[in-house]
Amino acid sequence: MAEARILSAVERAKQRAEIAGRRNMLLLTHLRWFASLGQLVTILTVHFWLGVNLPIGPMITVLAGLVLLNILTLIMLAGRHAVANWELFLALLVDLAALTSQLYMSGGASNPFAPIGLLQVVVGAVLLEAWSSWVLAAMHSAAFGLLTIYYRPLELPLEHTSSLAPIHIFASWLNFVLVAVLLVFFVTRIGRNLRMRDASLAEMRQQAxxxxxxxxxxxxxxxxxxxxxxxxxxxxxxxxxxxxxxxxxxxxxxxxxxxxxxxxxxxxxxxxxxxxxxSGEARSEGLERTTLRRFVKSVADQWTLQHPGVLRLDDRLTENPAIAADRTLAQIVTNVLDNAAEADATLVEMTAETKKGNLLLIVRDDGSGFPTEMLRNLGTPYHSSKDRRGAGLGLFLAVNVMRKLGGSIEIRNGRVRGALVTLSIPLDALALSDADG
Incomplete structure (x- = not known):
């Protein structure tokens, strides 16, 4: 049961992530418009106003490529509702290539705008999965390091000429790497914490x-x-x-x-x-003092009266404490046995044992088992293989009653045929209180 719920939650989270990816891709295109416009203004200002000789043709060609990428991206998003992580990662790699090309043609790491690559690292840490964020940060660091060695020197006017010592260039690269690593580390951690909080809130809302x-x-x-x-x-x-x-x-x-x-x-x-x-209306007269073994046997005997020759009880109880017989729990066990019978089981085996302070009731049958779709939705009301009104409430109630008792229920199909249902109930939840005694 827990595995089925986890799988279902993972699938829903994946769908939400893909839909959110579309919005993130749109945001990335908006940032690219601003970046392209900023680069165009900077290139024209430096070349024509400051008199710095830049390769205008190739640099404008790179900007035209970014504009074309944006147009193609918008066309792609027009007919789609989901964008995967790898598509966002690929788009940011194109941005990295474009930025590296521009810096290569304008002084490399000595360009005062070289650290702007950290902005892309931050964007990647926010929008991408953790592994791709780290890969992007590593590639930016590598690109910055290569730009300290391979680049087209700027032909600056004499009044703007200056030089940086190699140690200064190395320190700039090291500073870039440290900031990139710290940014990815903290942003991904914060994002993960926020996602965990949102998942917890969603689970609480579902439970309520x-x-x-x-x-x-x-x-x-x-x-x-x-x-x-x-x-x-x-x-x-x-x-x-x-x-x-x-x-x-x-x-x-x-x-x-x-x-x-x-x-x-x-x-x-x-x-x-x-x-x-x-419902609490018959508690005073319905509460019965008994033992654990007697309680399990009585539930099995009552069910056997309606289904003779089907149930086989395997008593492996190593403890037999005095308990308050819980009719609700007895009804849940009966519902599990009824489900096995309705699945055309000819043999139902119920094993009772105590382990680590819990009562374990393991029910195996040779019936038709649970459909895959039903396993994904077990524990939610009105999901059942039975075609009748109100079907599916039994397991829904069982899941919630187990949760109230501090226990759990796990349901899965057998390897070949049938189903396996495991009920785990803390013995403390069944123990007699002073009022019961």
């Missing part, structure tokens, strides 16, 4: 919605249980009277049918009583 759903279902179930109590009691009395009639008693086949009817009515009354007990 599920609990609200449970409350509303509980109110409806409690009202229905009150209304069903009287007709079930009447049926129990009528069936009991039939059993005592002399003309019915002589018909053994009819007596067997009446016996099955009494068992079915008793089962219905027990379910109704469990609903009232779970």
């Amino acid at each position: 919605a599920e609990e609200d759903h449970i409350v509303r279902m509980g109110l409806l179930a409690s009202g229905a249980a009150h209304e069903l109590g009287t007709p079930l009691s009447s049926l129990a009395v009528i069936v009991g009277d039939w059993r005592k009639r002399p003309d019915f008693a002589a018909n053994h086949s009819l007596i067997e049918d009446i016996t099955e009817m009494q068992i079915a009515v008793a089962r219905c009354k027990e379910i109704v009583g469990g609903i009232l007990y779970a």
Whole structure:
């Protein structure tokens, strides 16, 4: 169950990331427009106003390439709703190549605008996944290092001529690398913390919605249980009277049918009583002091009355503490067994054991198992393989009751056939309190 929920959450997160990637790509195109305009103004100002001889043709060609990239990107985004991380990474690599080319043609690392590559490192750390952020930072650092060796020297007028010592150039490169590493490290960490916070908030909202759903279902179930109590009691009395009639008693086949009817009515009354007990309306008279082994055996025996010859109980309990019999838990176990029977299982094995302070109930069956789509949505209401109204609530309630008890439920298909359901309940949640004793 936990694995199915995790897989489902991962898939939803991946879809959200791809949709967010489209917005990030649009943001990247906006930044590229500003960067292209800024580079054009700077190139023209330095060449014509400051009198610095620059290779205008090649540098304008690089800017034209960035403009063309933006146009192609906007055309691509017009018919798409998702952009993957690798596409953002590739776009930033093109920006890196363009910036490196411009710096190569205008003095390399001695160009006062050389550290502007850190802006692209920051953008990459914010928009990209961690691995691609680190690769981008490494490539920027490598490019800056190469620009300290390979570049086209600027032909500056005498009044603007100056030179930097090699140690100064090396220190500038080292400073670039340190800042790039720290930026990627802290920005990715902050981004991860924010994503974890958002995921936690989303999980809390989902849990609150599920609990609200449970409350509303509980109110409806409690009202229905009150209304069903009287007709079930009447049926129990009528069936009991039939059993005592002399003309019915002589018909053994009819007596067997009446016996099955009494068992079915008793089962219905027990379910109704469990609903009232779970809602807190029958707690004082429904609470029963028993032992762990007796509780597990009674649940198995009750289910066997309705499905003779199907269930096999494997008692491996190493502890047998006194507990307060919980009808809600008994109903959950019964629902799990019912699901196995409805999946055409001919053999259901339930193993009971205690491990690390928990009661483990492991139910295996040889039925048809769970469909893949159902496994992805287990624990959410109205997702079921049964084509009837209200189907799927049993496992939804089981997940939430286990969570309330501090336990868990894990569901998966068998390797060949059938399903495996594991219920884990802390023994402390079942222990007798002073009020119960």
